Amino acid sequence: MSLNIAVMISGSGSNLQSIIDAIEKNILKSEIKIVISNMEKAYGLVRAKKHGIDAVYLSKKDYSSLKEYEKELLEVFKNKKIDLIVLAGYLGIVPEEIIKYYKNKIVNIHPSLIPSFCGKGFYGINVHEKVLEYGVKVTGATTHFVDEGVDTGPIIIQEPLKIEEEITAEELQKRVLDIEHKILVETIRLIEDKRLEINGRKVLIRR
Numbered sequence: 001m002s003l004n005i006a007v008m009i010s011g012s013g014s015n016l017q018s019i020i021d022a023i024e025k026n027i028l029k030s031e032i033k034i035v036i037s038n039m040e041k042a043y044g045l046v047r048a049k050k051h052g053i054d055a056v057y058l059s060k061k062d063y064s065s066l067k068e069y070e071k072e073l074l075e076v077f078k079n080k081k082i083d084l085i086v087l088a089g090y091l092g093i094v095p096e097e098i099i100k101y102y103k104n105k106i107v108n109i110h111p112s113l114i115p116s117f118c119g120k121g122f123y124g125i126n127v128h129e130k131v132l133e134y135g136v137k138v139t140g141a142t143t144h145f146v147d148e149g150v151d152t153g154p155i156i157i158q159e160p161l162k163i164e165e166e167i168t169a170e171e172l173q174k175r176v177l178d179i180e181h182k183i184l185v186e187t188i189r190l191i192e193d194k195r196l197e198i199n200g201r202k203v204l205i206r207r
């Protein structure tokens with residue numbers, strides 16, 4: 001089933017690019033109706049425009065209240081008839097009203113194996129710095145449904161990555177990003193095909 005997707009970003013947009021590429025290769029049946037960034041200079045906005053996708057800067061700091069911001073964001077999603085919101089490196093916290101209205105229709109990609117190295121303060125390169133600092137032998141990436149918490153929603157896909165040698169946080173980020181690009185597309189594909197069944201915290205992938 002083709003979904004109307006909104007992608008929220010804050011930075012480079014390589015995860016956004018993986019969705020754009022998958023759509024253009026007909027791996028995904030959906031359409032990205034809008035890309036929203038809370039950072040004006042996010043390169044992901046450039047990526048979207050290069051592919052003729054509506055791309056806007058929208059940040060809560062430009063609104064007099066969170067309520068005003070929520071109202072505007074909801075308006076944008078409704079006008080575009082959005083079915084699925086994808087947080088692809090979005091570093092803002094999605095407001096409660098949006099979460100309620102789009103219950104189990106918002107997914108996030110996180111560059112660690114949740115519940116490790118996640119939550120407030122864990123984003124971007126600092127996730128990988130903390131992973132290396134701790135000395136874990138396995139990290140990876142996670143997609144999950146978004147709820148009122150931060151990185152606490154039901155987990156959809158996780159893929160591990162072994163850390164077998166001394167590497168920099170930048171190199172680790174690159175290797176984890178490769179996994180992210182893959183599992184994010186897989187996650188959207190599963191949702192298109194209605195193969196996910198949510199049972200409390202558990203997400204069952206139907207054959």
Ligand SMILES: Nc1nc2c(c(=O)[nH]1)N[C@@H](CN(C=O)c1ccc(C(=O)N[C@@H](CCC(=O)O)C(=O)O)cc1)CN2
Nearest residue numbers: 091092093094110119120121122123147148149150151
């Ligand atoms: N309601 C939710 N909103 C968001 C979720 C979520 O699970 N529920 N996931 C995050 C994505 N995320 C990790 O995957 C994440 C994003 C941002 C932060 C964070 O600490 N941000 C800082 C500000 C960073 C900045 O603006 O430079 C902060 O809020 O203090 C942690 C995790 C997306 N939204």
Ligand SMILES: NCC(=O)N[C@@H]1O[C@H](COP(=O)([O-])[O-])[C@@H](O)[C@H]1O
Nearest residue numbers: 011012013014015089110111123124
């Ligand atoms: N907690 C949120 C978080 O850390 N998200 C991470 O930000 C990066 C964005 O890269 P991109 O802009 O190239 O997709 C990605 O690694 C994504 O997992």
